[in-house]
Amino acid sequence: MKIAIVHEWLATYAGSEKVVEQLLTLYPEADLFAVADFLPDNQRAFLGGRTPVTSFIQKLPRARKWFRHYLPLMPLAMEQLDLSAYELIISSSHAVAKGVLTGPNQTHICYCHSPIRYAWDLQHQYLQESGLTSGLKAWIVRALLHYMRLWDVRTANGVDHFIANSAFIAKRIRKVYGREAAVLHPPVDVSGFALGGDKEDFYLAASRMVPYKKMPLIVEAFARMPGRRLVMIGDGPEFEKCRALATPNVSLLGYQSFEVLRDHMQRARGFVFAAEEDFGITPVEAQACGTPVIAFGRGGALETVIATGDPAEHTGLFFARQDVDAICAAVEAFEAGAGFDPLACRRNAERFGHAQFRQRFQQLAETYAPA
Structure with a gap:
């Protein structure tokens, strides 16, 4: 069976690219398609030597730096990719990848x-x-x-089966497309993390500093708690805002290597996460290090952090609002609690490993497109 994997664009090795990496591992014979490919040489290893087939956007002026500005042309670009020779098409989509044209004899x-x-x-x-x-x-x-919404709904009809990366996204698919979706959480490199030793007296927050991540909100909350220490890792447009709000108990480390991030995750007393994410990989990585999570109780965190049921299996707790008072109250509740078992955190994280993702995806694909 000829297989094509379609991705939005290749510009960095991040969360959605890690899904593509596992799909390419599962289907090493597959061909890869994308709107554009501007991956730097030091991030191309996961492609396994493949040269992706790209669209006309690859050759447009200044596309390497500004390809996202060509978003209005991307529906047309996707429709120009010729996939007629393939029996199975797998799209990894958060924008336009699902818009490729397929026929009645293709899945x-x-x-x-x-x-x-x-x-x-x-x-x-x-x-x-x-x-x-x-x-x-x-x-x-x-x-x-408005035009993108019309195109997005129309092209949903060309998808035979949806798989959502969380129950939260399955609900969004149902609302937007009127379609049901199986749920398969994205792969997390749990094996790249390990339980740490004794916990130290600081909390950790780590993320790109973009508005929806609410990193300044976390800084502001700890500024109100001078007796609680916060270490924050990450860079982005909101870094200066965080710096302006920081008090002596808040350490802003900026961008750090993976090794530094992992070390802090292993040593942190707790990991603070204030974003409403579709899934959210960093809370899983923190739990893989045996570190419990204090998270905003919306979105994917509700599926990756255990805060109900058997107290011995709890891996964190939630706060109900994205505001300073709610974060402060959650930290105080965390401090007053009975503590969390690092082994329970690790067991929970292992549900999201690479092998589990590949096994479940293959099961679904065999159901949807039997050989």
Whole structure:
């Protein structure tokens, strides 16, 4: 059976690319397609020597740096990729990858990271954060997002089977496309993490510093708790905002290597996570190090952190609102609790390993597209 794997674009080795890596491991004979490929040489190992087939966007002016600005052309670009020779098409999609054209004798499985977030329920948040709430440019962007929504719904009809990366995203798929989706959490490199030794007296937050991650909110909360120490790892547009809010008990380390991040995860008393994520890999990585998680109780965290049922199996607790008071109250509840078992945290994280992902995906694919 000829197999094609379709990805949005290849620019960095991050969460969705790690899904593609496992799909390529599972189907080493598959060909890979993408809108564009600008992966740096030091991040190409997961492709296994493949040269992806790309669209016309690859050759547009300044595409290497500004390819995301060509988003309005990406639906057309996806539709120009010729997949007619393939029997099984697997798309890894958070924007346009699922829009490839397929025929009635082909099976199209979409592993959906999310319907286009900034075109659907997060549109207003995206426009506000981008300063596009009024003016001519704002109305042009709104019109483009309207067009993207129409195209997104239409192309959902070309997908035979959806697989969602969390139950949270399965609900979004149901609302946006009117389709049911199996749930398969994305792969986490649990083997790359290990239980640490004794916990030290600090909390850790680690993430890209972009608005929806709410990193300044965590800094502000710990600024109100001078007796609690926070170490924060990450860089991005909100770094200076975090620096302005930081007090002496808050250490901002900026971008750090994987080894430094893992070391802090192993030693931290707890990991603080304030984002509403589709899934959220870092809370799983923290648990793989035996570190419990204090998380905002929405989105994927509800599926990766255990805070109900047998107390001996708890791996963290939730706060109900994205505000300073809620985070402070959660930290105080964490301090007042009976503690968490690092082994329970590790066992929970192991549910999301690479082998588990590949095994479950293969089971679903064999059900959807029997040989």
